[in-house]
Amino acid sequence: xxxxxxxxxxxxxxxxxxxxxxxxxxxxxxxRGIYPPExxxxxxxxxxxxxxxxxxxxxxxxxxxxxxLKEWLFECTVQKFVLVITCLETNEVLERWQFDIxxxxxAKESSAPREKSIKIIQDEIRSVMRQIxxxxxxxxxxxxxxAFDLLVYTDKDLLVPDKWEASGPQxxxxxxxxxxxxxxxxxxxVNSMVAxxxxxSV
Amino acid sequence: MAEGxxxxxxxxxxxxxxxxxxxAISALHQALSQQQEGDSSAxxxxxxxxxxxxxxxxxxxxxxxxxxxxxxTEQTFPQGGKESNLATILERAVTRFTEENTYFDDPxxxxxxxxxxxxxxxxxxxxxxxxxxxxxxxxxxxYIAWSEQYENNGNYRKADLVYQExxxxxxxxxxxxxQFHKAxxxxxxxxxxxxxxxxxxDEEHKxxxxxxxxxxxxxxxxxAIAPINRVGSAIRSVHSGMQSHAAPALxxxxxxxxxxxxxxxxxAGPSEPKLEAWxxxxxxxxxxxxxxxxxxxxxxxxxxxxxxxxxxxPPPPKPAFQPFVEESxxxxxxxxxxxxxxxxxxxxxxxxxxEETPLKRLQDHHQQHNEAVSGxxxxxSMYCKELLLSGATEFxxxxxxxxxxxxxxxxxxxxxxxEASASASN
Numbered sequence: 001x002x003x004x005x006x007x008x009x010x011x012x013x014x015x016x017x018x019x020x021x022x023x024x025x026x027x028x029x030x031x032r033g034i035y036p037p038e039x040x041x042x043x044x045x046x047x048x049x050x051x052x053x054x055x056x057x058x059x060x061x062x063x064x065x066x067x068x069l070k071e072w073l074f075e076c077t078v079q080k081f082v083l084v085i086t087c088l089e090t091n092e093v094l095e096r097w098q099f100d101i102x103x104x105x106x107a108k109e110s111s112a113p114r115e116k117s118i119k120i121i122q123d124e125i126r127s128v129m130r131q132i133x134x135x136x137x138x139x140x141x142x143x144x145x146x147a148f149d150l151l152v153y154t155d156k157d158l159l160v161p162d163k164w165e166a167s168g169p170q171x172x173x174x175x176x177x178x179x180x181x182x183x184x185x186x187x188x189x190v191n192s193m194v195a196x197x198x199x200x201s202v
Numbered sequence: 203m204a205e206g207x208x209x210x211x212x213x214x215x216x217x218x219x220x221x222x223x224x225x226a227i228s229a230l231h232q233a234l235s236q237q238q239e240g241d242s243s244a245x246x247x248x249x250x251x252x253x254x255x256x257x258x259x260x261x262x263x264x265x266x267x268x269x270x271x272x273x274x275t276e277q278t279f280p281q282g283g284k285e286s287n288l289a290t291i292l293e294r295a296v297t298r299f300t301e302e303n304t305y306f307d308d309p310x311x312x313x314x315x316x317x318x319x320x321x322x323x324x325x326x327x328x329x330x331x332x333x334x335x336x337x338x339x340x341x342x343x344x345y346i347a348w349s350e351q352y353e354n355n356g357n358y359r360k361a362d363l364v365y366q367e368x369x370x371x372x373x374x375x376x377x378x379x380x381q382f383h384k385a386x387x388x389x390x391x392x393x394x395x396x397x398x399x400x401x402x403x404d405e406e407h408k409x410x411x412x413x414x415x416x417x418x419x420x421x422x423x424x425x426a427i428a429p430i431n432r433v434g435s436a437i438r439s440v441h442s443g444m445q446s447h448a449a450p451a452l453x454x455x456x457x458x459x460x461x462x463x464x465x466x467x468x469x470a471g472p473s474e475p476k477l478e479a480w481x482x483x484x485x486x487x488x489x490x491x492x493x494x495x496x497x498x499x500x501x502x503x504x505x506x507x508x509x510x511x512x513x514x515x516p517p518p519p520k521p522a523f524q525p526f527v528e529e530s531x532x533x534x535x536x537x538x539x540x541x542x543x544x545x546x547x548x549x550x551x552x553x554x555x556x557e558e559t560p561l562k563r564l565q566d567h568h569q570q571h572n573e574a575v576s577g578x579x580x581x582x583s584m585y586c587k588e589l590l591l592s593g594a595t596e597f598x599x600x601x602x603x604x605x606x607x608x609x610x611x612x613x614x615x616x617x618x619x620x621e622a623s624a625s626a627s628n
Contacts, residue, residue, distance in 0.1 A: 036392065038392070038396060089381065130212075131212055134211075134212050134215040136220055137211060137215045137218040137220055137225070137280075138211060138218065138220075138224055138225035138227060138230055139220075139224050140221070140222065140223050140224025141220070141222045141223075141224070143222075143382075144381065145381075145385065176224075176226060176227050176228075177227075178211075178227050196224060197224075198226065
């Protein structure tokens with residue numbers, strides 16, 4: 001980690017947030033059973049046990065996405081990061097994990113580091129991760145084999161890199177939305193939310 | 203930190219039973235907040251409404267009320283448990299319609315049975331029972347739930363057979379059944395693969411084990427000492443052991459040599475067993491763990507008095523208090539017991555509740571019904587018994603009467619309004 005204990009620089013902040021997404025995506029993919037649990041291995045990060053995929057293809061894909069995301073975070077051009085879980089057969093969107101990113105655009109690479117201890121930030125990230133794990137208490141069981149997709153909302157005038165394509169928002173109709181905790185590095189603020197298909201109850 | 207909206211659900215996440223269909227977050231918040239405040243009046247009201255609806259319903263789809271009631275209960279009592287009454291309601295609901303053939307292939311009814319089976323100690327019995335009754339034979343969901351139960355028990359073969367049965371019966375939706383069947387096959391084959399892989403890796407990373415009758419390399423220059431660590435490099439490899447008897451080290455004499463006969467190498471010439479010479483005659487008493495002579499510098503020698511004999515430790519002084527002595531020396535033959543132990547049932551063993559399983563009750567109910575049909579009614583109640591007892595709670599006559607009265611009142615008020623509006627339009 002490039003950020004020091006005393007303050008947060010833009011670069012460090014981007015790195016922190018990108019790291020969070022990397023672990024967060026892995027965690028969701030594991031918790032929701034998108035990939036078989038045997039393909040994950042346990043590691044300790046943020047002082048908690050997390051699951052990281054060992055599937056080489058998935059690993060490669062995630063590394064690519066996260067490094068691209070880090071660049072955008074550094075440029076403060078990313079607004080939202082969305083993980084969409086779709087049914088493999090019908091392509092219906094079943095779950096939508098949305099992370100809204102507020103960037104403080106006044107932060108420049110050269111500007112002085114902000115005051116926020118890394119310990120507090122990690123505490124906040126930890127509570128978000130815990131909440132992601134806890135969501136199984138109300139999320140519906142994903143009964144069918146599912147695929148996932150990652151969407152990034154950026155500022156409009158951005159060049160889309162190779163192998164990225166524009167897509168729709170993939171909103172679930174008739175969804176139930178639950179706001180999760182948020183964390184902030186004082187440069188980037190990440191609000192998380194999960195939406196899922198509403199149960200056909202009372 | 204609490205800006206992530208309500209965190210109620212996270213604080214009590216251990217007390218929320220996950221549902222297959224998920225939970226409505228608003229219902230969850232409501233249930234949790236009501237629980238915290240101890241305010242159950244709203245819940246009771248709603249339950250009462252459902253209960254009276256069960257009794258007053260005169261439409262052609264009584265299952266609908268039950269279905270709604272059960273789903274409401276699931277959402278309202280996140281931790282399940284006794285106060286939710288879910289088990290009772292489910293049981294009443296499934297027994298209520300065991301004779302109504304029209305519901306047998308209703309997905310809602312099958313769903314209720316599956317939920318009911320999940321609440322029973324022996325779900326497989328329930329599935330077999332309803333199969334025998336002919337309920338849900340054309341519902342894919344039944345076969346899926348049944349197979350999952352077998353899979354959870356580790357019986358993959360039966361799990362597969364259940365799907366075959368489903369295909370044979372032409373259960374609908376066929377796609378769904380096929381999809382779940384494929385998923386099962388994928389899981390099973392993956393597991394088999396994993397096991398094979400694990401076996402392989404087991405052999406590779408096998409912990410070094412002590413080998414019986416292995417020859418050890420000796421340590422030490424003057425005396426041959428067997429190493430403490432008797433695995434891995436400490437063991438002389440078997441092949442080298444075969445030839446090493448040609449030039450045995452003298453120091454190694456204390457290790458008995460054991461040559462294992464190898465029939466493949468027998469042509470190399472018979473190897474004579476060589477007798478080891480005893481270094482010293484065996485002691486008469488082969489006692490181990492004898493105290494060894496050691497340094498005495500730490501040992502205190504008892505002081506000698508000037509008279510020449512050792513000073514004895516002074517006898518312990520008499521205690522300053524009088525030790526309590528039981529008056530009657532003999533302990534009572536039995537500990538005093540006020541309660542007659544024959545009557546005391548406080549710590550009785552748990553009753554074997556095998557007789558009272560839900561399935562048994564169901565079968566009883568079925569049997570009773572058959573007897574009633576066959577024309578020997580044993581008892582007949584001359585009041586509307588099924589109305590009083592049909593729901594999860596019991597109603598009294600007054601409640602029923604009040605319910606009818608209110609219904610009538612509502613109709614009259616509605617009628618008057620209609621008339622009023624009619625006259626206004628005139």
